Amino acid sequence: MSFAAHLIRPVKGPRRGARLRRPGPxxxxxxxxxxxxxxxxxxxxxxxxxxxxxxxxxxxxxxxxxxxxxxxxxxxxxxxxxxxxxxxxxxxxxxxxxxxxxxxxxxxxxxxxxxxxxxxxxxxxxxxxxxxxxxxxxxxxxxxxxxxxxxxxxxxxxxxxxxxxxxxxxxxxxxxxxxxxxxxxLARSAVEQERLRFSRDLHDLLGHTLSVIVVKSEAARRLAPHDLDAALAQVDDIESVGRQALTEIREAVTGYREVSLATELERACSALTAAGIEPVVHRSGPPLAPGTEALLGWVAREAVTNVVRHSGATRCVLTVGSTPDRARLTVTDDGTGPVDTSGPVGGTGLKGLAERLAAAGGSLESGPGRDGGFSVVAELPYEDAYEGEYEGQGSAAASGDY
Structure with missing residues (x-):
């Protein structure tokens, strides 16, 4: 049970006819x-x-x-x-x-x-x-x-x-x-924070999941007349995404949801491929702390959802790396889709993520890329997932491309 839910849960009141008196000054x-x-x-x-x-x-x-x-x-x-x-x-x-x-x-x-x-x-x-x-x-x-x-x-x-x-x-x-x-x-503030968390999680969960379902449904419709097996594979993916979404929504409601960056990168590749966009993922550096991975996972999910929905891109590059003091995720595409110029961070989802990263000491920037398309860059203070295990090894401790 979350803190806010604990504060507002019902308690037994006085028996009927009894007057509730609260001591005061x-x-x-x-x-x-x-x-x-x-x-x-x-x-x-x-x-x-x-x-x-x-x-x-x-x-x-x-x-x-x-x-x-x-x-x-x-x-x-x-x-x-x-x-x-x-x-x-x-x-x-x-x-x-x-x-x-x-x-x-x-x-x-x-x-x-x-x-x-x-x-x-x-x-x-x-x-x-x-x-x-x-x-x-x-x-x-x-x-x-x-x-x-x-x-x-x-x-x-x-x-x-x-x-x-x-x-x-x-x-x-x-x-x-x-x-x-x-x-x-404090109770009112906790309730407001819980509502904000819940609304953000639902936005991120449903926005991404529904986008993937729509894209895979379109792919299944296109493939059905020519390749029934491939169409059925897309339908299986839709069922898997739907079941996973139900699990994540339950976890979001109970306040125990954790996001894995590796899982989100795999889902991003699947969603981009189904939308006809070539996914490219680069990851280097040692493992990140669970909290850092969770926040970057949310950014990857939201950024890829925007690419699938709005970019019209043919290629999307996701890069995860770290410096001695910062962890960074960059999502760029070569699309020509509309870009929100109302502020440094466009879209309701990215604005909510920018607030989350700022609260954790990080930052989120988005806008047109240097070579065209759109770019989202998220940075967070770097924390080792396992203290001392990678000490002195630097960012070369683990590297590789998907």
């Missing part, structure tokens, strides 16, 4: 219950234990309002880093420290609340520096006033940890959401 409402830390200050106001209760009440209302506003802005990326968010945070800090210094006691708990709000807004180096400075200031205020039930250092510690944990949880949640989005994008 916490929302701003999850931070609102922390306002209950201010109940102690509200109790002091209610019981009349706070001097100037109207000032304390207005400060409590203003702090809570700013807290809600800052927390909601902290969960919106576009508004989080705005100047307004920082202004609200500064105003909130001024009120928190004013209430803590003025009333102390339970009012010191507004400093951890302020730190929590800072954790929703601040990021990066500003977060660490801000929380450390805030914790030190909170400890200093608690030590100065010294009338809270807890030790002064616990106020500083609580102030630091409130902002740090909040920022860490929100950052982690945002990262998880980004990873989910990236995974979905």
């Amino acid at each position: 916490p929302g701003p409402y999850t931070l609102l219950p922390w306002l209950l830390l201010g109940l102690g200050a509200f109790s002091d106001l209610w019981q009349g234990e706070t001097p100037n209760p109207w000032i304390g009440g207005l400060g409590l209302l203003a702090f809570n309002s700013l807290y809600v506003s800052v927390v909601f802005r902290g969960f919106d990326r576009r508004r989080r880093g705005s100047a307004t968010s920082y202004r609200l945070l500064v105003a909130m800090g001024a009120i928190a420290f004013s209430l803590a210094i003025g009333y102390a006691g339970n009012w010191l708990l507004f400093l951890p609340l302020f730190s929590l709000a800072c954790g929703t807004i601040l990021r990066g180096r500003w977060l660490g520096a801000g929380l450390i400075a805030l914790a030190l200031c909170a400890s200093a205020v608690a030590t100065w006033r010294g009338d809270h039930s807890s030790e002064s250092w616990t106020i500083g510690y609580g102030t630091f940890i409130s902002g740090a944990v909040t920022a860490a949880i929100l950052t982690l949640s945002e990262t998880v959401m980004e990873l989910r989005a990236t995974r979905q994008e």
